Structures are given as C-alpha cells and as structure tokens.
Amino acid sequence: MVAKQLSVFIENRQGRLGEVLNVLKTNGVNILSLSLADTTEYGLLRLIVNNPELGKTKLAEEGFSTMLTSVLVLKINHEAGSLQGLLKTLSDNNINVEYMYGLSIDGEEASVVLKASDLVKAEEILLKTGVKTLSSDDILSL
Amino acid sequence: MIWSKEETLSREEIEKIQLERLQETVNRVYEKVAPYRAKMDAVGVKPEDIKSLKDLAKLPFVTKQDMRDNYPFGLFAVPRSELVRIHASSGTTGKPTVVGYTENDLKTWTECVSRIACMGGASKDDVAQICFGYGMFTGALGLHYGLENIGATIVPSSTGNSEKQIMYMKDFETTLLVATPSYALRLAEVAREMGVDPAKDLKVKIGLVGSELLTDAMREEMYKAWGKDMLVTSNYGMSELMGPGVSGECEYLCGMHINEDYFIPEIINPETGEVLPVGEKGELVITCIKKEGIPLIRYRTKDITRLMYEKCKCGRTFCRMENLSGRSDDMLKIRGVNVFPSQIEEVILGFEELGPHYEIIVTREGYTDKLEIRVELAQSTDSFGELEKLSNGVRNKLKVMLGLDAKVKLESPNTLQRFEGKAKRIKDLRSK
Numbered sequence: 001m002v003a004k005q006l007s008v009f010i011e012n013r014q015g016r017l018g019e020v021l022n023v024l025k026t027n028g029v030n031i032l033s034l035s036l037a038d039t040t041e042y043g044l045l046r047l048i049v050n051n052p053e054l055g056k057t058k059l060a061e062e063g064f065s066t067m068l069t070s071v072l073v074l075k076i077n078h079e080a081g082s083l084q085g086l087l088k089t090l091s092d093n094n095i096n097v098e099y100m101y102g103l104s105i106d107g108e109e110a111s112v113v114l115k116a117s118d119l120v121k122a123e124e125i126l127l128k129t130g131v132k133t134l135s136s137d138d139i140l141s142l
Numbered sequence: 143m144i145w146s147k148e149e150t151l152s153r154e155e156i157e158k159i160q161l162e163r164l165q166e167t168v169n170r171v172y173e174k175v176a177p178y179r180a181k182m183d184a185v186g187v188k189p190e191d192i193k194s195l196k197d198l199a200k201l202p203f204v205t206k207q208d209m210r211d212n213y214p215f216g217l218f219a220v221p222r223s224e225l226v227r228i229h230a231s232s233g234t235t236g237k238p239t240v241v242g243y244t245e246n247d248l249k250t251w252t253e254c255v256s257r258i259a260c261m262g263g264a265s266k267d268d269v270a271q272i273c274f275g276y277g278m279f280t281g282a283l284g285l286h287y288g289l290e291n292i293g294a295t296i297v298p299s300s301t302g303n304s305e306k307q308i309m310y311m312k313d314f315e316t317t318l319l320v321a322t323p324s325y326a327l328r329l330a331e332v333a334r335e336m337g338v339d340p341a342k343d344l345k346v347k348i349g350l351v352g353s354e355l356l357t358d359a360m361r362e363e364m365y366k367a368w369g370k371d372m373l374v375t376s377n378y379g380m381s382e383l384m385g386p387g388v389s390g391e392c393e394y395l396c397g398m399h400i401n402e403d404y405f406i407p408e409i410i411n412p413e414t415g416e417v418l419p420v421g422e423k424g425e426l427v428i429t430c431i432k433k434e435g436i437p438l439i440r441y442r443t444k445d446i447t448r449l450m451y452e453k454c455k456c457g458r459t460f461c462r463m464e465n466l467s468g469r470s471d472d473m474l475k476i477r478g479v480n481v482f483p484s485q486i487e488e489v490i491l492g493f494e495e496l497g498p499h500y501e502i503i504v505t506r507e508g509y510t511d512k513l514e515i516r517v518e519l520a521q522s523t524d525s526f527g528e529l530e531k532l533s534n535g536v537r538n539k540l541k542v543m544l545g546l547d548a549k550v551k552l553e554s555p556n557t558l559q560r561f562e563g564k565a566k567r568i569k570d571l572r573s574k
Contacts, residue, residue, distance in 0.1 A: 007524035011553055037526070041533075041551060044526065063556035067522035098525070115524075 001135040002070040002119060004052040008045040009065040012038060020045060023062050029055040032139060033113065035101035048073070048103060048113060050140055071115050072123055073103060073139055075132040078110040089129055095122050103139070145260040145292070146253065148403050149458045153451075156459065159403050161195055163431035168192050168201070171437055174219045177212055178439070198406065198429060199417050203440045209239040209382065218242055218436050225435055230278045231381045238278070241381050242435040248287070250432055254387030254401045255288020261392040261399060261456070262350045262375035266293030269314055271346075273321040273329065274353065275301045275563055280385025281353050285320045288387065294318065301325065301562035304332040311344050318348040319368075323360050323376075324565040326351060327498055330367035341369030349374040352386055354564050355466040357484050359491030363498045376465055382441055383428050389463055394455050397462030404432045407463060408440070409449055412470045423448040425470050426463065444470045446482075474570065476504060476511045479546050483568055486515060489539045495521045495532050499558045506572040513548040515540070518555050 010016045017036070024031065024047075033048045049055050052068055059066040076082045090097060096117040103111040111134065116122040123133055144150060151159075169189045171178040181202040182188070191200060209217060218225075226245050230238040243251065264270065270289045274282035276298065290296050297314055299307055307329055310316065319326060326349060330340045338344065349364060349372055356376035364374045377390035378398050388405055389398035400407050405428050409418045412425040426443045447463045454462065468482030475481070483502055490500050497518040505512045517536070523529060533550040540548045559566075 005524075007522070009519060009522065009529075009552075009554060011551075011557070039526065042529065044524065044529075046524070063554055065519040065522045065554050067524060069524040 001133045001138075002123070003048070003073045003113075003134060003136045003139060005069045005071045005113065005115075006047040006049055006052045006055045006059075007067050007069045008047070008059060010043045010045055012040065012042055017043075017045065019062070020059065020064065023058050023064075024049065024055055027054060027058045029058070033101065033103045035099065035113075037099070046099070046101070046113075048139060052136065069115065070119055071113050072119060072126070073111055073113055073134040074126065075109055075111050075134060078105055078108050082110075083112065086126065086129075086131060089125060090116065090122055093121070093125050095125070143260045143265065144457060145257040149257060149399070149460055151403075151459055153459065156402050157195060160406055160431060163403075164195065164198065164406065164429065165189070165192055167429075167431050167433075167437050168439065171219055171439060175217055177208065177216060195406070198408065198440070201429075201440050203415065203427065203442050204438050205442050206239055206382070206444075210237050213237045214240040215242065217438070220244055220434055229280045229283075229381050229385065239382055241280075241384075244434040247384075247433055247435050250404060251284060251384050251387055252287045252291045254384065254404060255284050256291045257401060258377045258387055258390030259285070259288050259292055259294070259350065261390045261458075262377065263348045263373045263393060264289060264292060264294055264318055264350070268294040268318040268348065269297060269316045270294045270318040270320060271297040271299050271307070271311060271314070271316040273299055273301055273307060273319065273325060273562075279563075280379070280381040282320075284379065284385035284387055285350065289318075289320075304329055305336060308333045308336055308338055308344075311346060312338065315345045317345050318350065319346050320350045320352075322354045322561070322564060323351045323356050323364065324354060324499075324560075325562050327360075327363055327367055328560050328562070340367060344368075347372055350377060350390075351375070352377045352379070355468065355484055357465070357487055357491070359488045360498070363491055378445075378463070378466070380443060382436075382438060383430055383443075384433065388428065391465075392454060392456040392458065396454060397450050397464050399454065399458050399460040399462050400449075402460045405429065406431060407449055407461065409447070410442075412442075412444075412446075420449060420451060423464075423467070446470055446473075472568070474502075474504060474568065476513050476544075476546055479544060481513075481544055481546065485543050486540065489536060489543055490515070490517055492539065493532065493536060495519065495523075496536070497555060499560065501558055501567055501569065503569045504572055511572065513546055514551060515548050516551045516553055516558060518553050518558055520555065 030050045035046045098115040100114045172189045187200050224244050225242040227243040230240045276282040333340045375391035379386040379388040389400040391398050408427040409424040418424045426445045426447050429439050430437050446467045450462045468484050497520040501516040503514040536550045
C-alpha cells in the first residue's frame with residue numbers, strides 16, 4: 001500500500017517556505033510530517049498531509065512547482081535496531097533508498113516515510129518480513 | 143494573397159524605381175534638411191553624384207544619435223503644418239526619437255502594412271485583435287490601419303487586462319492576433335489559467351508577431367500554445383523608418399520580404415561601416431525612398447541579419463531578410479565572447495522541462511564576467527537528481543552554443559517577470 005506525499009520545489013529565497021505553509025494553512029491542509037532538503041540553489045519540501053490532492057491543486061494555483069509522489073509509510077517497532085534491520089533487508093535485495101524521514105512515534109510503534117528506487121518490489125519484500133505499510137487513510141488515524 | 147502588383151516586379155524594374163526615388167529623396171533632403179546637407183558636405187558628396195544604386199554607399203549614415211541631436215523636428219523635410227501625425231520611440235535611454243508623417247506618408251504606411259498582413263495570411267474575413275500598446279508607439283496603429291485597409295475587423299484591445307483579452311477572443315471569435323511573441327505566449331498562459339484551451343476553444347489561426355525577434359524555437363512554443371494549424375509570421379519595422387511594414391514573412395517562412403519600392407536595404411560590417419557582399423551577415427542599414435516627413439538615408443538599424451535575393455515560392459520578387467539574430471546593441475560581450483540573447487533562448491526552449499520565460503544576468507566578480515540564466519520549471523519533480531540533470535543539461539548545451547560556462551538557476555513557475563510589450567530579459571549588472 002503506497003501513500004501520497006506532497007513534494008514542492010522551493011527556491012532558496014527568504015520567505016518562500018512561509019508562502020507554501022501559508023497556502024496550506026489558508027486551505028486547511030494539515031501537516032503530519034515534513035522533510036526539507038536543500039542545495040545552495042533550491043530545496044525540496046516533502047510533506048505528508050491530511051489532503052495531498054487539495055494541497056497540490058492550491059499550491060499549483062499559486063505558481064508552485066509541486067507533485068504527488070508515491071512513498072511507503074512503514075510501521076516498525078520502536079526499539080533499537082529495527083530500522084537498521086529494515087534497511088539491511090532492502091540493501092540485501094539491491095533496493096536503493098532515495099530518502100527517508102520519521103512520521104510518528106506512538107508507544108511501542110514508530111513509523112517512517114521511505115522512497116526507494118523500486119517501490120513495488122520494496123513493499124513486496126518488506127511485507128514478507130512482517131513490516132506493515134500504511135495507506136494515506138491509515139495515516140490519518142495515527 | 144499578394145496585395146500589390148509591385149511585389150512581383152522584375153529585379154530590373156525594382157532597381158529602376160529605387161534609383162529614381164533615391165535620387166529624388168537625396169535631392170530633397172540636401173535642399174531641405176540642414177543636418178543632412180552638413181553631413182554630405184563633410185564627406186564631399188553632392189546629390190548629382192548618385193548616378194546608380196551603388197553610389198548609395200557614398201552617402202553618410204544616420205543613427206539614432208543624429209535623431210536625438212536634432213530632437214524633436216530637426217531632421218524633418220517638411221514644415222510642421224504638413225504633418226498629420228507624430229509618433230515617438232519609447233526613449234528608454236534619454237530623449238525619445240520623434241517621427242512625423244504627412245498625409246502621403248500615412249497612405250504609404252497603410253499600403254506597406256496591408257502587404258505584410260496579406261503575406262501573413264490575413265484577409266477581409268479576419269477578426270484581428272491588436273494586442274500592442276496604442277499610443278506613441280507605432281506598432282499598434284501601423285497594424286491597425288493596414289489590417290483595416292484590407293477589410294479585416296479590428297479589435298483594438300491594446301495591452302493589459304489579459305483576462306479581458308481572452309474574453310474578447312472568445313466572444314468576438316478573433317482569428318488573428320497581433321502581439322509580441324512573449325505577450326502572445328503570456329496570453330496563452332492566462333487562457334489556460336482561465337480554463338480556456340487556446341488551441342481548441344479559440345479561433346485564432348493567424349499570428350502576426352513583431353517588435354521582438356521570433357526565433358524558430360519561439361515559433362515552436364507559439365504552435366504548442368496556440369495550436370499546430372496556426373500560421374505565425376514575424377514582421378519587421380521600427381518607428382524611425384515608418385513603423386511596422388518594412389518587411390514581413392510569407393507563408394513559406396523563409397525570411398521577411400522587404401518592401402523594396404519604399405526601402406533600400408544594405409548590410410554593413412557594424413565595426414567598419416563597409417558594405418558587405420550579398421548573403422553575408424551584418425548590420426541592416428535602410429534608406430527610405432518614398433517618405434516625405436522624415437526621409438532617413440542609410441539609417442543604421444543595429445539589427446543583425448542577412449539578405450537573400452533568390453526567388454520565393456510565394457511569387458514575390460522583393461528580397462528577403464533573415465529573421466533577426468539579434469541587435470548589435472543587445473549583443474553581450476561576456477569574457478570576450480559575443481553572445482546574443484537569442485542563442486540562449488534557443489537552448490532553453492529545447493528543454494521540455496522548462497518554460498519559455500527566462501532572465502539573463504551578467505555580473506563581474508573581480509575581473510571575470512559571470513553569466514547566470516534563470517529559467518522556470520514547467521514540469522514538477524521530487525528528485526534532486528533530476529533537477530541537477532536538468533540544470534547540467536542546460537549548462538552543457540550553453541557551453542556548446544556559446545563556448546561559455548553559465549550558472550543555471552531553476553525557478554518556480556510564474557516567478558520571473560512577464561512583459562506586455564518588448565521583453566526585457568537581460569540584466570547587465572557589470573559597472574560600465
């Protein structure tokens with residue numbers, strides 16, 4: 001089960017991130033998690049939100065280069081080594097992780113957002129090892 | 143349709159008319175325009191020395207500076223009371239250049255633009271929306287009277303209020319668009335924002351674009367934006383010479399036919415002023431041979447092109463000038479390399495991932511010139527790899543085209559400035 005991530009291209013310019021957040025706020029789009037990566041020229045803002053489609057439409061209307069990206073949201077045990085084990089499984093199967101960031105920690109469980117070179121294969125392998133994946137709807141009930 | 147029989151005269155007949163009119167014009171300005179007489183006396187040329195078209199090269203050049211020095215009416219060949227209209231160039235640097243028209247001049251102008259409109263496929267059945275700014279600028283009124291003369295229905299919507307422009311196009315079923323290429327692309331953008339697909343929902347089939355150069359890549363963008371069956375032709379002119387109507391492309395898109403019974407073109411080396419052989423690229427120099435108000439002789443246009451005299455498939459015999467490769471004063475010298483903005487544009491338009499708007503920024507760090515190109519993303523991505531590949535791709539293509547390393551900066555859509563008239567895409571921040 002893949003989830004939708006909202007990705008936004010942002011030039012490195014003062015106030016630009018604030019403009020994105022302002023569009024989301026105005027349209028009632030709530031952010032559950034985010035990752036911001038940057039070079040000296042520009043950044044990519046990756047967001048897990050409650051309504052990715054609405055976020056994309058509204059941001060595009062305001063002139064932002066934005067898209068929905070399929071990612072895996074994985075539920076793992078909240079203990080030392082569980083993430084390492086997961087990555088080893090992927091690496092053993094020649095799957096490359098493009099980026100990853102945390103989503104939530106809740107008692108004994110944690111969840112992470114992961115983008116891999118081959119998302120379908122990554123999910124197939126991880127499911128076999130007992131890892132659970134969450135859909136966009138599942139995320140809302142976290 | 144060919145508007146006038148003059149457009150198909152033999153070379154011999156054209157040259158006969160040109161010589162007669164040139165001699166008459168030179169006589170007239172020598173007698174009536176003091177600055178001309180002074181210039182000719184300074185090089186020792188008398189009107190009677192002009193015995194053949196070759197003798198044109200003996201006459202001194204006229205430049206924009208001459209027009210400024212004689213601001214406003216010093217180069218006029220008729221008393222002010224004979225003038226029925228005055229136009230002026232924008233005058234972005236200093237005083238504007240002023241031109242005046244007699245009643246006959248306006249008739250000539252209308253005739254010249256009528257021919258150009260017909261070359262571009264216009265007819266009396268067209269609804270022509272003129273999205274050039276009306277006012278002192280010659281573009282709008284020139285096209286206005288020429289198109290009206292051939293019987294088209296004119297919508298003088300001028301520039302600005304782009305949503306309303308689209309509404310007119312839809313409701314009046316506009317078939318012909320007059321605009322700068324960059325404004326035409328902007329209008330297509332606005333239409334799409336309004337949910338109107340210019341190719342499907344509008345009836346615009348003819349584009350007469352001018353006042354900026356139209357590169358092949360820009361023409362492709364026009365087809366993409368307005369539909370493949372559109373005929374986009376460029377036309378050329380400048381207020382000093384008359385306004386639009388000096389030359390225009392026919393449906394074969396192989397250069398712009400010059401109205402040679404009114405204008406004599408020459409190509410010179412912009413640095414030495416020497417006349418170049420036919421076919422070579424250089425600065426276009428134009429002599430107006432049927433103008434009364436302000437008949438300019440050997441006016442240096444600063445536009446870079448070359449002339450072609452081979453017969454055109456359309457049947458017109460007037461020579462053609464290649465679509466401009468730039469202006470000698472737009473030309474940037476970066477690290478000693480001559481760079482025309484049109485070359486950069488061609489590279490950018492070759493990338494689907496990028497939009498057609500761009501900005502060129504030249505700075506100097508220490509003793510080194512730095513070139514930076516800002517472009518807008520047209521397609522979204524979630525990967526740094528792809529963004530890097532794209533900017534490196536543009537950088538490599540620029541290196542091949544210009545022999546220069548440039549910094550490429552990617553921007554969000556709609557962040558660069560849009561222009562309704564001539565686009566100003568170059569920022570040269572080097573201290574002079």
